[in-house]
Structure formats: structure tokens, C-alpha cells
Amino acid sequence: xxxxxxxxxxxxxGGGVTALADLTVAVDAGVIGLVGANGxxxxxxxxxxxxxxxxxxxxxxxxxxxxxxxxxxxxxxVGYMPENDCLPPDVSAAEFVTHLARMSGLPKTAARERASExxxxxxxxxxxxxxxxxxxxxxxxxxxxxxxLVHDPDLLLLDEPTxxxxxxxxxxxxxxxxxxxxxxxxxxxxxxxxLGEVERICDSLIAIEGGRLxxxxxxxxxxxASDILAVEVADGTDELAAALTExxxxxxxxxxxxxxxxxxxxxxxxxxxxxxxxxxxxxxxDQRRHRVAELFTKKETADV
Amino acid sequence: xxxxxxxxDIGYQRYDGPRLGRFAMQQALYVHGLRAAYxxxxxxxxxxxxxxxxxxxxxxxxxxxxxxxxTGESVLSYLEFAGQMSFLIIxxxxxxxxxxxxxxxxxxxxxxYFSRPLRAADYVSAKFAAMVSAIWLLLGVPQxxxxxxxxxxxxxxxxxxxxxxxxxxxxxxxSLLWALMFAAIGLLVASFTGKQAFAAGGIVAVFLVTxxxxxxxxxxxxxxxxxxxxxxxxxxxxAGVGQWMxxxxxxxxxxxxxxxxxxxxxxxxxxLLILLARYRKVASL
Numbered sequence: 001x002x003x004x005x006x007x008x009x010x011x012x013x014g015g016g017v018t019a020l021a022d023l024t025v026a027v028d029a030g031v032i033g034l035v036g037a038n039g040x041x042x043x044x045x046x047x048x049x050x051x052x053x054x055x056x057x058x059x060x061x062x063x064x065x066x067x068x069x070x071x072x073x074x075x076x077x078v079g080y081m082p083e084n085d086c087l088p089p090d091v092s093a094a095e096f097v098t099h100l101a102r103m104s105g106l107p108k109t110a111a112r113e114r115a116s117e118x119x120x121x122x123x124x125x126x127x128x129x130x131x132x133x134x135x136x137x138x139x140x141x142x143x144x145x146x147x148x149l150v151h152d153p154d155l156l157l158l159d160e161p162t163x164x165x166x167x168x169x170x171x172x173x174x175x176x177x178x179x180x181x182x183x184x185x186x187x188x189x190x191x192x193x194x195l196g197e198v199e200r201i202c203d204s205l206i207a208i209e210g211g212r213l214x215x216x217x218x219x220x221x222x223x224x225a226s227d228i229l230a231v232e233v234a235d236g237t238d239e240l241a242a243a244l245t246e247x248x249x250x251x252x253x254x255x256x257x258x259x260x261x262x263x264x265x266x267x268x269x270x271x272x273x274x275x276x277x278x279x280x281x282x283x284x285x286d287q288r289r290h291r292v293a294e295l296f297t298k299k300e301t302a303d304v
Numbered sequence: 305x306x307x308x309x310x311x312x313d314i315g316y317q318r319y320d321g322p323r324l325g326r327f328a329m330q331q332a333l334y335v336h337g338l339r340a341a342y343x344x345x346x347x348x349x350x351x352x353x354x355x356x357x358x359x360x361x362x363x364x365x366x367x368x369x370x371x372x373x374x375t376g377e378s379v380l381s382y383l384e385f386a387g388q389m390s391f392l393i394i395x396x397x398x399x400x401x402x403x404x405x406x407x408x409x410x411x412x413x414x415x416x417y418f419s420r421p422l423r424a425a426d427y428v429s430a431k432f433a434a435m436v437s438a439i440w441l442l443l444g445v446p447q448x449x450x451x452x453x454x455x456x457x458x459x460x461x462x463x464x465x466x467x468x469x470x471x472x473x474x475x476x477x478x479s480l481l482w483a484l485m486f487a488a489i490g491l492l493v494a495s496f497t498g499k500q501a502f503a504a505g506g507i508v509a510v511f512l513v514t515x516x517x518x519x520x521x522x523x524x525x526x527x528x529x530x531x532x533x534x535x536x537x538x539x540x541x542x543a544g545v546g547q548w549m550x551x552x553x554x555x556x557x558x559x560x561x562x563x564x565x566x567x568x569x570x571x572x573x574x575x576l577l578i579l580l581a582r583y584r585k586v587a588s589l
Contacts, residue, residue, distance in 0.1 A: 108332075185316075
């Protein structure tokens with residue numbers, strides 16, 4: 001199901017700053033990574049989706065609704081987690097999330113129930129009755145996520161959800177986002193300037209730079225053509241390389257590793273035969289995916 | 305085989321209950337704001353100042369009611385009450401207005417509001433209504449205490465009670481005028497800074513700085529200047545409006561009464577429009 005469709009979406013701020021230029025993209029449901037450097041236009045894109053900014057030209061539809069004219073209906077189905085700090089220090093998380101649930105139109109009791117549900121799903125239990133001012137950065141990020149989730153949206157827009165978190169906190173947040181996308185059945189747009197971070201949890205990626213679309217595709221189609229096998233043996237790497245070339249495989253060396261393109265499953269057999277023939281100790285034979293980042297580097301340098 | 309005591313993770317549940325419209329959101333925000341004004345649902349620290357002011361006002365009302373019932377003499381009329389208490393009202397506004405608006409600015413909460421169906425106009429009107437109600441309760445409840453004291457000790461029976469009520473209702477109306485004026489100015493000043501202390505200082509300054517101007521203009525030799533002097537401060541402006549509408553405030557307005565009415569209405573309207581324009585801008589960020 002396609003949830004976000006843009007056609008020639010352009011946003012020019014007063015003063016001639018172009019934040020988005022001719023962005024045309026169609027996004028399927030799932031976890032979507034929106035990557036780009038700071039100032040690439042990610043936040044502008046999110047604000048247009050929320051109906052906070054009108055596009056200068058072009059069109060945008062979210063769930064086949066126009067955020068400019070059908071703002072309320074779009075916002076009822078979308079949850080937004082801003083990048084910046086947005087929590088008052090002197091109320092408890094439970095109270096704050098309940099209040100925002102009511103601001104999304106939930107009746108009083110439903111708001112309270114959904115707030116504790118949402119906080120439980122993001123991993124806040126008894127702490128939710130403490131004042132937010134005493135929370136760690138990780139807990140605050142969870143509260144921000146909970147308030148976006150509280151009115152049961154169909155789409156979450158997360159602006160840099162891992163900002164300011166330590167590596168463990170990042171992993172926890174990304175796993176949470178992955179769970180929301182896959183178990184809760186809610187589509188998620190995750191903004192990040194770190195491609196490596198979002199690529200492992202996303203189904204598809206949109207990369208923008210300077211307001212222009214760099215590439216938008218499903219992760220699987222970005223990586224499928226580029227699988228390679230990494231082979232590592234104790235010693236005799238050179239002999240093995242020669243033997244593999246002899247067997248018609250295009251071998252490249254990378255340090256102690258030999259990289260062999262995985263053209264068919266037969267490649268496994270050929271490598272194993274070569275290794276046994278030479279009587280070498282095989283340390284490693286694994287399939288390695290091209291990191292998505294490698295797909296972008298060429299284009300990015302071309303753009304500069 | 306069901307085991308008691310096992311907590312089942314029921315997983316994520318979709319919500320398919322009712323989703324109320326913007327009016328309900330506005331109401332919820334109004335109630336939230338009114339409660340916050342008196343520190344309800346906040347820490348004990350947030351309750352101290354509003355309730356201190358409210359306590360003093362109540363005490364004054366009780367004393368006035370007591371004097372009335374003992375001596376039968378009215379030391380403070382319903383209409384005079386707001387004017388006599390003006391410093392306490394300024395103090396109250398300076399505490400409550402920042403609580404209602406500066407707090408959201410400082411914490412950066414506004415994007416969370418405006419990414420929901422709520423609009424800038426809804427936010428402003430809910431906050432304004434909450435502020436007006438808070439100030440009106442601050443004046444209206446003590447006035448009601450004064451009324452109760454007078455009504456129970458009246459010697460004219462039911463007629464006396466109705467006479468008293470006839471005095472109370474204009475008093476309540478006049479209090480509402482104060483509430484509208486103070487809420488509009490207070491919220492506008494507070495909406496310009498996220499720092500509650502600055503906002504409070506700004507509000508006190510706006511109300512107090514204008515008072516000497518009245519004094520200067522009143523002492524000028526020109527009668528016109530004297531009669532228009534009370535326009536320059538919100539408190540005397542309100543007294544002027546009260547005088548024009550038939551109250552007894554011993555102000556010499558000459559034929560300029562209507563101007564007081566017009567200025568009061570315009571001042572409130574302009575404050576609200578600037579407030580709305582400000583939040584329109586904030587909402588799109």
C-alpha cells in the first residue's frame with residue numbers, strides 16, 4: 001500500500017532558500033528511512049506532511065489526503081516526534097502523555113488508558129509517575145515516542161529519534177522503532193543523518209540532499225544485486241586466490257579476506273573445493289551484503 | 305492450563321474508540337489551563353502563590369462582610385473591590401499568565417500541540433478563556449462571600465437580598481471586564497518569553513509603569529488632559545469604563561466616557577490579535 005505520494009514537491013522559504021526541490025516519490029507502508037545531511041530538507045518534508053507548512057508548488061498526499069486542505073484528518077492519523085526537547089520538566093510522563101492524548105481528541109478515560117499503554121510499549125513502567133525533569137535522555141526520548149503513539153496513528157514521523165543517545169540507547173530505540181513498524185502494524189518514517197543506523201531497520205530508504213531526491217527504493221532492491229562472499233583462510237591466501245581465479249571466479253583481495261561475487265549457489269561449492277584441494281584451514285565463509293552507504297557514495301561525490 | 309500470576313503481554317492494541325473534534329480539544333485545554341492557573345495537578349510549589357493571593361482576597365472579603373454584618377456599614381462596594389485589590393490582581397496575573405503560556409514556550413511543547421488537529425486559534429482561545437476564568441474566580445468568589453455576609457444579615461428580608469443581588473451582578477460584570485483586560489495583556493506579555501521570571505517582571509512593569517503617567521496627566525492644567533488621563537493605565541481605564549457605564553468611581557471624565565469604552569474594547573481585541581498572530585507564526589515552525 002502506498003502511503004505517501006509526492007509529485008514535484010517544492011518548498012521555497014521567503015528569502016529564496018530552497019528547502020525541497022522537485023521531490024517526486026511514492027512510499028509504501030513499512031519502516032521508511034529518510035536520510036540526508038543536516039539541512040537536506042528532512043524536517044521541511046515532515047512539516048509539509050503534517051500540514052504545518054504549505055508546499056510552494058507540487059503536490060503531496062498522505063493516505064490519499066491533502067495535508068493542506070484535510071489537515072485534521074491527516075493529523076488524526078499521524079504521530080509526530082520532534083527532534084528537539086519538547087517535554088515540560090515538572091509533570092509526570094503519565095500526566096503529560098494523557099494530556100496530549102486528549103489534545104488528539106481522545107475522551108478522558110480512553111486518554112488515560114492509552115497513555116499508560118503507550119508508555120508501557122516504549123518501556124516505561126513505574127517511572128511514568130515520576131516527574132519528567134528527573135529522566136535520563138533515553139527515557140525522555142521514550143516519552144516523546146509514547147506521545148506520538150498515544151492516539152494510535154497509522155503513520156509515525158520520527159525526527160532523529162536516536163539524537164543524544166548512547167550506543168545502547170540507540171540500539172534500544174531502533175529496535176523499538178522496528179517493533180512498531182513490524183508488530184504494531186504502524187508505518188514509520190525515521191529521519192536520520194546516519195545512513196548506517198537506519199538501514200538495518202528500514203524496509204525502504206529515501207535519501208535526499210540539498211532538497212533533491214538522491215534515491216528512493218526498497219532496501220532489498222538496493223542490495224540484492226550486490227551480494228558477495230567473503231572467504232578467510234588461515235594461510236595460503238595467495239594460493240587460494242590463484243586457485244579461485246583458475247576456477248573462473250573474479251577474486252579481489254581485501255586485507256586477509258578474499259571477496260568473491262556470489263553469482264550462483266555454485267560459487268560456494270567451487271570455493272569449498274578449492275579450499276579442500278589446497279588443504280587449507282577455512283576460517284570464514286560468509287555472505288556479505290553491500291552496505292547501502294556504498295550505493296550512495298558514488299552518487300554523492302558526483303553531486304558535489 | 306491457565307496459570308494465575310502470569311502476566312500476558314497482550315501486545316499492541318489498536319484504538320477504535322471515538323475521536324472527538326477540535327471543540328472537545330479546546331475544552332480539555334481550557335480545563336487543563338484553569339487547573340494549572342491554581343496549581344492543581346502541579347507541584348506544591350506551584351500552588352503557593354495563586355492560593356496565597358486567593359487567600360488574601362478571601363480574607364478581605366470576610367472582613368468586609370463581618371464589618372457589614374456588625375455595623376451595617378459597607379466599607380467596600382462590589383464595584384470598588386477590583387480596584388482596591390488591583391495590586392493583588394497584577395501579582396496574580398504575573399504568576400499565572402507565564403504558567404499558562406511561557407511554560408509551553410520554554411519546554412518547546414508547542415510543536416506537540418500543533419502537530420495535532422489543534423490550531424493556533426484554538427490554543428489561544430482556550431488559554432485566554434482559562435486565564436479570564438482564573439482572574440474572574442479570584443474576584444467573583446470573594447465578592448460572593450461579601451454578598452453572602454450581606455444577604456444573611458440584611459434587615460429588609462427577601463427584598464434586601466434582591467437589592468444586594470442587584471449590586472452583586474454589576475460587580476461580577478465589572479470583575480469580568482477586569483479579567484478580560486488583565487488576561488489579554490498578561491498573556492500577550494508572557495507569550496514573548498519562555499522565562500517565567502522575565503514574563504512575570506514584564507507583566508508587573510506594564511501595569512505599574514503606566515500608573516505614574518496617569519498622575520502626570522492629571523496634574524496638567526488642561527481639563528481635557530485631566531479627563532483623558534485615566535486612559536493611559538489599564539486600571540484607571542477600567543475604572544473609567546465603570547464610571548461611564550454608571551458606576552460611582554469619582555473620576556472626572558467629562559464627555560469622554562465612550563472613549564474609555566472604545567479603548568478598553570480595542571485594547572483587549574488588539575492584544576488578542578497580536579497573540580493570535582504570534583501563535584500562527586509559532587505553529588508553522
